[in-house]
Amino acid sequence: ARGLGRELVIPRDFYARIAARHGKAPVKVRAGGKVPSGVVSKLKGLEATKLLFHEDPYMRVFKGRVLKVIGPYFVLDQTAFYPEGGGQEADTGYIALDSGELFKVVDVQKVGALVIHRADRELPSSIEGSYVRGEIDWERRYVLMRHHTATHIVLGVSRLVLGDHVWQAGAEKTSERARLDITHYKPLTDGEVRRIEDLANKVILEGRRVNTFYMPRYEAEKRYGFTLYQGGVPMEPTIRVVEIEGLDAEACFGTHLRNTMEVGAIKIVGVDRIADGVVRLEYVAGTKVSEYARRLEDRVRYASKILGGDVVKRASSMIRELKDMRNLINNYRRMYVSLYAKHVKEGLESFKGVRLGFFTPEVVDHDALKDVLIKLTRDVPDSVVVLILPREGGTFVEVSLGVRARNLVSASDLVKKALVRIGGRGGGKVDHATGFIPRGLSKEVRSAIIESFKEVLDHLLS
Ligand SMILES: [Zn+2]
Incomplete structure (x- = not known):
């Protein structure tokens, strides 16, 4: 907007507002x-x-x-x-x-x-x-101080790894974990996340001092620039500056550790792109790192127990087995399709100039049945095939018409009319339609469906 004689004013908490709208946890403005x-x-x-x-x-x-x-x-x-x-x-x-x-x-x-x-x-x-x-409650507060100081470190390090465009869009420090939302135009790669984590831990080990002091606002701005205002612009003429030597300086109200070494360690435990241009980093610090590791350990142990052996070994052998099973099933499916198509073909009866049949397969394999119907519409041009299948809460009906039968009658019309008469509903296209009756599949329901279809078909074909 510069150069147009007007300046576009973007509120300092612009990104925080975006994050607040899109984030899982609300950003406290x-x-x-x-x-x-x-x-x-x-x-x-x-x-x-x-x-x-x-x-x-x-x-x-x-x-x-x-x-x-x-x-x-x-x-x-x-x-x-x-x-x-x-x-x-x-x-x-x-x-x-x-x-x-x-x-x-x-x-x-x-x-x-x-x-x-x-x-x-x-x-x-x-x-x-x-x-x-x-x-x-000191134990709780100390965790908060660790998470808070860790947030300054992660922000400073993110700027080093990703670039100066990185800005704090929101932050939250709880006694369980901390999160920092940063402005960044694309998702972070695994490599970038690792670099941020490694560098953050290096800053911790270096034992940098965390200094807190008060300064006139204009002087602080001159020395550190506007990156001071990560959490918004304070109104006071004197601001409280929190500086991690050589890494980060922010106007901040919170409580901090004296030295980065006290953070102990940082582990990034979650990375998520929460909005266009906003990436959320979640991390734990200090003793919370070992708690996090313990939880992971428990999960791995539990997974091993379910799998019956070492997770990695069992998972790779299971994937191999799954692949073999899938191949086997596909072979059986091909066999089933040709057998069931043959069974249907033989079960069709002449009715008013079409070949009509009602079927309830014992194995409800939708992919296979779809292939059966496709095969039949080609092989038997005047076929009217009605599948009657059990479904949760009622009975499912699927109708497929051969390429010639669909010139005589519409599948959609047929299903709709046949099912409405017996308390169901349905619809679809000329060649293929589906319907539902809210009554469990029984002998009586099956006969009622067959009767109704025959009567409607008789009427439509006359
Ligand atoms: Zn702070």
Whole structure:
């Protein structure tokens, strides 16, 4: 659009919006919407929460003064609980009151400059003004920090492997796995995925420092460029920059490790093209890698048990056996087709100038029966062949007319009229038609079908 005097403005979260529309998991564009408006309206006048998780992301225990209690919601003057945001899930944990009573913290959201905690039940409003002791679920948080830092590494490395056009279109870090959606115009090859994984693990082993600092926005933009804004453009004049030395720098709110070595390892466990120009990478980090390996191991073991031996050996021998069986079946099928066609031919009876027959084969092999019908329409030009077959929930009828018979009567017409009279329906073409009766195939149903066809045919041919 440049040069036309107008500039096309593409919102920074353009790709995130696409990913949100096409992705399996929703991309969180904005957090905080999970706090009821009735609670938000009561928060006016409170001072900004001091973010202890930024001062020290390794802080597990802290003390905070209760500024406000609204049912199960509460606000402290400072907190180590990370609120959901930047694709990172909220912390969980508990708080202890002076009385010793414990409350679980089940959700944490950010509303403006405030961090809103939600307890598992209503808190007494009398605790406003007093101190509580908070402790976050550290095991869970540490996994989130690993997955979050891993996401910066995977993004930086993807740019190195695929090119500078790679941009974060969305990201999510849960305690189970992490995912990163990147802008890339074609699916990734196995080789590219391996290179990304290998390089990511190399960055981990190199033990690069992860630095976090605040900078005036314009200065940060000058130093790092607009790739800073992978998660959207912040409004503040001062931004929080998270830098993995020599690899990646982003404006980011999340909690990170101090050193890439702490990630332990990265394993990419899924690659998917979720939209035109957006590729999703899913990966696990740290101890989750061995959990993932264990699950794979279990599956392989289970598969081996079913197959009765080593998976690879058994699978290749089974494929050989399957091929042999298929050849054998094809030979039998050819034999069956010629035998059954002969049987049908001999079973046809003269009826009003055509050769009519009703058949219910013992073996319902649709491919073979199709071949039988094709063969008959050529071999017996005035044939009217009606197959009556059992089918789930009723009886299936298939009619095929020889090349001359179809000049006398339409198969579609015949099936429709014959079946409607006995509670069924059907249709098709002049030479071939099918129908269905919602009654199981029995002697009576079979006779009713034959009677009806004969009467309709008698009428149509007169
Ligand atoms: Zn981050």
